[in-house]
Amino acid sequence: MDHNAWSSRLLWLLDITEIVAFWHLYRIPIILSTFTVLMIIRTILHLKIPRERLSGTPLLASPRLPVEKEKSSIEAAGKKTLGEKVPRRIVGGLKKKSSEDGSRLGDGKIQILVFFSSLTGTTEKTAKVFTESLQQYTQDLSTSTTFLEPEILDLSYIDYDDYFINPPKSESATQYFYLILVPTYNIDTVLDNFLEHLQETHNDFRIDTAPLSPLLGYSVFGFGDREGWPTEEEGFCSQARDIDKWMSRLTAGKRAFPLGMGDSKKDAGERLQEWKEGVEEVLVHIAETGSLGEGVVGSGDAVESDVEDVDDGEEVLFEERNVAQRKTKIQKKDVLNDLEDLGRGLGKTDPSEPLEVDFTTYSKKTRTPATTITKEMVPKNSPTYTALTKQGYSIVGSHSGVKICRWTKSALRGRGSCYKYSFYGIASHQCMETTPSLSCSNKCVFCWRHGTNPVGTTWRWVVDPPEMIFAGVKAGHYQKIKMLRGVPGVRAERFAEAMRIRHCALSLVGEPIFYPHINEFVGMLHKEHISSFLVCNAQHPAQLATLAPVTQLYVSIDASNRESLRKIDRPLHRDFWERFNSCLDILKQRRFEQRTVFRLTLVKGFNIDDEVEGYAALVEQGLPCFVEIKGVTYCGTSSSAGAGLTMQNVPFYSEITEFVLALTEALQKRGLGYGIAAEHQHSCCVLIASDRFKNDAGKWCTRIDYQKFFELLESGEKFKPEDYMGGRDTGMGLLGKWRVRSQGRKGVQEGKKQATFTGSQG
Template identity: 75%
Template sequence: MAHETWVFRSWLPFEIADIVAVWHEYRIPIILSTFTILMIFRTVLHLRSSRGKISHTPPISPSLTAQKGNLLGDKKANGEKVPRRIVGGLKKRKSSEDAVQIGSQKIQLLVFFSSLTGTTEKTAKVFREGLAKSTQNLGDATTTFLEPQLLDLSYIDYDDYFITAPKTEEETRFFYLLLLPTYNIDTVLDNFLEHLQETHNDFRVDTAPLSTLLGYSVFGFGDRGGWPTEEEGFCSQARGVDKWLAKLTGKKRAFPLGMGDSKTNAAERLQEWKEGVLDVLGHIARTGGLGEGVVGSGDAVESDVEDLDEDDEVLSDEQNVAQRKTKLQKKDGLNDLEDIGSTLNKSSVDLSEPLEVDFTTYSKKSQPTAPATIKEMVPKNSPTYNALTKQGYSIVGSHSGVKICRWTKSALRGRGSCYKYSFYGIASHQCMETTPSLSCSNKCVFCWRHGTNPVGTTWRWVVDPPDMIFAGVKAGHYQKIKMMRGVPGVRAERFAEAMRIRHCALSLVGEPIFYPHINEFTAMLHAEHISSFLVCNAQHPDQLATLKPVTQLYVSIDASNKESLRKIDRPLHRDFWERFNRCLDILRERRFEQRTVFRLTLVKGFNIEDEAEGYAALIEKGLPCFVEVKGVTYCGTSSSAGAGLTMQNVPFYEEVCSFVEALNTALAKRGLKYGIAAEHAHSCCILIASERFKKDGKWRTRIDYERFFECLESEETFKPEDYMGPETPEWATWGNGGFDPRDERVFRKGKNKVALTESQGEVMGDVA
């Protein structure tokens, strides 16, 4: 090889051979030096070019201007449409100035949901966890994604989130995500939609009060089996929320509305929607905003529908025609309002009939409209109807129900009656538990109705006549009693007595005072000498003020202050505390007209600790005849767990006793004449009574029912003392347990029956 190299060099000139030798020896430094010189030269030229652009802008050529004018004129003359040229792209952040203005921001994702049966709640929890993991890598040096928060629409105050965006001390911006199911009954979502609409139409609130949000997006769960298409109601509530949020946020819909069928493809659609939302969040992290939409996308008539107020929209003849055309054929979109006239000739709409135009009004509010269809509260084909019937309810008509109580079954078998027998002498096997309204205006955390009954603040359903309800609930109750005929242990004499209803507890589910004809219904009960125990939730003062006398009137007092009441009862009325206090005033005024009762349901961790003084103040305000203090009953449902209620919230009977003693002491300090009268340990319930019902040192809390009907039928004014019954049995008084000695106590979990003691046997003989 060395010989070949020598031969090659032998015939080359001497100078060329030297150059080649130098190149082989110094080729790497030469290449690097040349590359460096070229880069320096290129940089200098680039800097000179930039300065020239800034310092001098050449004028537009007159010939070019003329050519452009001729071109536009020709195109307008020929009627041709010029395709628009879109110039732009992602707006990058600048390194210095924008970093100061936009940088160092924190983004808080808020995931809102609503759930009746708990399905959407579970989905929302999984979604939030996945979102937290996915957003960890989306941030950069100037943007940080905080841990997403999960919020139940049943809990929150709408004013805190949907009138203005939440405010924090740090530089935090919010992004809303909403997971919403759709039901064919009235739920919290109906009230939420009303709130959004009222906020938009409220002149005191800014047109777009939520414009400070980074953005929002909605996903809806529906059932195509019940609502096959969107026009027929598929995901209608989610679509409504999406529409109103677009108005309130100033068109900050970050990602289109997602919809999925809860029975088929909801999981896949939700995953697709989530990926789209994450892409938008990544865009926000890079650019600091949602970006700009492309103007003119979509149909010209339909794309701007959110900008129009449906109540104030006035359509001209041409616009009506255009809307008809759009609904019938959705083929050739209208690019501009000027194009409407030119396209009318091409339309297939029949214009032979004159259009009806009202020239005397300016708003559709005064236009005659078709009457709205009033729907049923609980239709027979609704999920609510199926859920309630599975729980043992018999639905009467469209909004009433009846159910046999577990204490009725217990009394039929001689295993004890409920506290109403110990306190007031009501035989449980002769008591019917019913309600003329399955709807309620609260969603209490301790409600054992599984959150399946409808909710609402006003009555907007079909109203069934009271006589139909009365006949239906009696028939349903007797049918359920007959089903107990073959149950082992049922006593024949009590079964016979049970076939004659003597008492009615209007406290099953919902709010009975909500029914428009409640007075007619109670009158039918009284006409057959059936006593009426009516329970209301202190949220309907107008109905309470017009209520005619019942045998005993209950008001649920679940908290001693506003915040506790909000957390426990979860009321739908925004002025719930004012309504609550007004009801107490009404009870104070009527305390000498009928027996009034405060029902206190104790929930450990919510309304027991250090609230005895607060309850004493409420009792002083309302001065009820009786105060029932009862420990909460845990139903073990997922909805309760979602509300924060577990077995840890159920107080022991000793804790209820301690609370009652503290409350009694607080009442005595205020100079109120009350005392602990009776108890029913089996129900974890204790009765505090006014000394108006204490004679000769003996409590007389029971009711003379026949005397009540005599007073009622006399149509003369009477007081609760006028139908005060005999003295409370010794076994029911404070300190004696309150279990009916005629019956035998049966313990669960495999424990043997407890035989009657000698003392109980003696008392039983005295009672007999």
């Protein structure tokens, strides 16, 4: 190598050495400076160039979507988002739907998923037949384009996370409806794991407590064996009940139809068909309206105004429960003034207003009806209408109403019926409470109706035809029953029974006998084999005298003398005492034509003290078939407080029994054949019956053979109350209870006490 080459190489080595030395000496400042320059450049580029979302990242798709649909949905999503500025959304838990989404369908489809579990294959076969039938039904509907073909899924072969943590996802806006058919086993099965999964999902703090709330709804049917588990409490369909409970919590209470249960050895087919028809009706309603139904628990709408509390632990219904129990106080300015208050409105009569028509005055003089009447009793824009609807009434026409009581809901949930079941065999969930007249001629201090119903002594309003009222009250009653199908504890079998009215209590509010066409209305009830229990306040003897036979006729006996009746009933008629006695005389004349009842509502401080003999005299005057003694129910209303009624006026049950003892003794002293027949402590009510209602064995038979009643009624021949007396005795064993209570009573011999209760052992 020549000298020049060595010189060049040496210089190159010297340059490298200097560069390395320079790097070692200044490397830290160089690195920091370079990092700073790069950060400045990155910041400038970030501000000037808009961020674009990459379309190459695939979207998550449901494993149940076909590959072609999955690809098309990904491409569509990519095209849609290309070039758009979309902010990132990072939230904890599940995304909740807005109130507008809820269970509304929009333009989507309904996918029915039928889940089942089976060990022996019986439930699997039943589920397949059920799904095929359901598919045929949805195809035949006019809204068939809304429904996709139902799918059947075995709980043993699916991943629970795909269906029971979130509903299956779909890019086509498909919404899902779950149906679950399961048997109950006394051995470990897949259902135990399924139930454990549902429970853990609800209690998992990492996700929402109701992750399945986007579902349109769900319903469960269970198969069981009553030979092994006779009742629900003992385990009949226990696993189906548990699934129903946890699904209610996971879906925020979207129980579309009550839990159905059938005995696999007896009535499973019949019960399943009954449940299927109910589910199909719900599906049609969802397809047409996009929701479970107005007021149905889980629909998001306000539920029935006085719905009972749900079962313990049903916290998912907390919001609906709050809505249901939120009572709006009626302002004084909105309260309808009583038109019959003395001294009010004198001199303000409009001469152009039609004259009143007096249908109620009991007099030998005939009155000529006035001309055309156009005034409505309860106009829709009136404070009375607003107040009654807020209390849960459905107003029919211009003067009628219907409402369901808490005992109807109690019976639907299997929690027992009211005293009418113990006394007369009436199942509360098959009973309709209505009235064809919201107006009354009394303003009783214990009235439950908050003093908001209209009052009057004469009928001066538009008269709605009975056909319209009958159809309207039935529709209103059924609508309120449907609103309860999502309430925990309601069973499909009881729900189906409730959708067939068998009894009608004409005692809701006002005075039913006040309605001019009451006989035609009662005739419509009887034509459909609906029993009639009519209550009147003993102020309309002319109407009472012309009343057609009813199943049972009540007269309210709220006091034993004129002054006491004036204070407690606050009647509007000036001749109220004369009217009262005339009604008792009419009842005595008709005691062999129909069952008659005196209803005594006891109010401490008003009609209990020193009035036993007076009541006994009234019983002797009217000789009713039965005497109901019931303690007053306090509502806590302002109207009651204004009348001087407080909780101190509500008698204890022990005080009711003491009064019954004294009254029975007084009746026996007068030689009247009456005895204690039944009691219902929950209702604070006791029944005294005439000896006419004892069977040959000397046992009380106060219940009614309703089929026999309608047969006798349709025969056209005369019959007596004893002819449709039920065969089952209703004695409740009062002797043992009251003998002890009555041992300390002075002036009454033990032998007389025993004689008083001899017939009550039943």
